[in-house]
Amino acid sequence: MRNLQFDEVVVERGSESSPIYRNLRQTLAHLPFTIVDHIGPDQGTNSPVDRFGAAKRTLYLARHKGEFLKKCPGSEGQVCCNYFVINFASNCPMDCSYCYLQEYLADNSALKVFSNVDDLIAETDRTLARHRGVFFRIGTGEITDSLALEPYTGMVRELIPYFAEQANVLLELKTKSDCVETLLDLDSKGRVVVGWSMNPQRVIDLDEHDTASLSERLNAARLCQDAGYRLGFHFDPMIEYPGWESDYESMIEQTFATIDWHKLAWLSLGVLRQTPGLKRIMRERYPRSGLLTAEQVLCPDGKLRYFQPLRIEMYRKMARWIRRVAPTVKIYLCMESRQVWEQVFGFAPSCEKDLGNQMAPEIQQTIHA
């Protein structure tokens, strides 16, 4: 994965005492740093062309003023996996053509890292302490990539020692990068899952710009596994195109030849999906992308997906290829309806708690003992 290219770092006054500021000063010493009084929501979005892409060139460091820990919104009417999210940054330095942030952060696209790590930990600690009998799966990759900025910010390195000591949580770091070096000497005590969003190299080349290659992701996964981390894989978004079957089957074989599947925490499947609004943005930013020609229909939750029989067929094939090499690994579907679950697996989780509880059952047993 190539190094990210920034033009400057803009720091909101008051963030200079943060460990993240200290890390940025060291790792991006060649860049100009500007201290400003206030960073507004429209910061970084004043480029006349491709505002969203241009916003990735400036890195902002600011205090986060709202809540850090939130329930994942999921998608209306779809089976939910009872996931929580912590947003320690906003927007992503990489640029996937299907990325939902293009629409979600259209009016707030500044690439921001939050400096108040102490507040993040204090807020999380209050919630975890108040609900010691509840198992939390927390992800950090909802509105940013969990690890792409890690070589510069050291954010995750600040967080892991705290989460490693919590009995009722699994923290998932979800990424398309290979930036794991700063994690490898930490003891996560089984409380941290490093998860990769996976696609065949062809899809990475065409639609996952500035991300790590498939081999780089797998090498990084192997390093994390050897360092004691649990792993997660998200074959999501799966892209259908002529020849997709052989590419995805090969990717699965390559994946399971590289890592020990017994140490997988979970594995998810999801298909390409977007709102009509996101599709309009994709049409403007990536007018030649083959993703625009997918045979998608509008689903009741307002998202376009491959028509149902096609995606059921895709899920079944993926599940079959995975089962062949990893017979008992947990597979779940991301943002899918109960009908699709039933057609793919022959059952659907009875409720979101049911699905959430299937993740990492050994930790569940510990906290309920």
Place this chain on the structure above:
Amino acid sequence: MAESAIRDYANSKGFHRQTLDRWLGWQPSDQDALQEIAVGLKVSENHLRDLMDWLEEIALRDDSNISAILKRPAIDSIKTDPRLGRADKLKRIKEQLRRWRFPRLAAIEESIRVKVQALKLPAEIHLSVPPGLEGGRVHVSFSAGSQGEFAKLIYRLSDAASSGITAEIFESLSGGAPEKEPNQN
């Protein structure tokens, strides 16, 4: 045709600026080909946007151009069919473009339509599948004017329910037969 003619048409119909800009962003021959249909059939903005979406996406997928798509014989025969009024022509052109844009979906929908016909259900029974096949459920409705007719329709429905054709309809909706997943139950 001149850009001004497209502007005039868009203004007369009150199109949004984005729709007009998108149209004028096309190659002149593509602009003209759509304009011929839009003006001739008095196409509203919503329909026009559907046409633009599908035409752009077919052209991208097939490495073709929009004017060539609109010159295909299937479109031409609809445009020139004297038996069809404006609304029917637009409807059929949209249906044809949708078939080209979503060929596999359209093929499944057509095969289900043929299977439903093959069930030879009485006119009082209506059997349909959801738009875009999303949800995967068959919708059945019927009406009866008497207890006798009710019983007769139920009998016909029961007959249809056990038919192999009905099994094929459900299989089409579910992408084929499900595979066993013994480890997660």
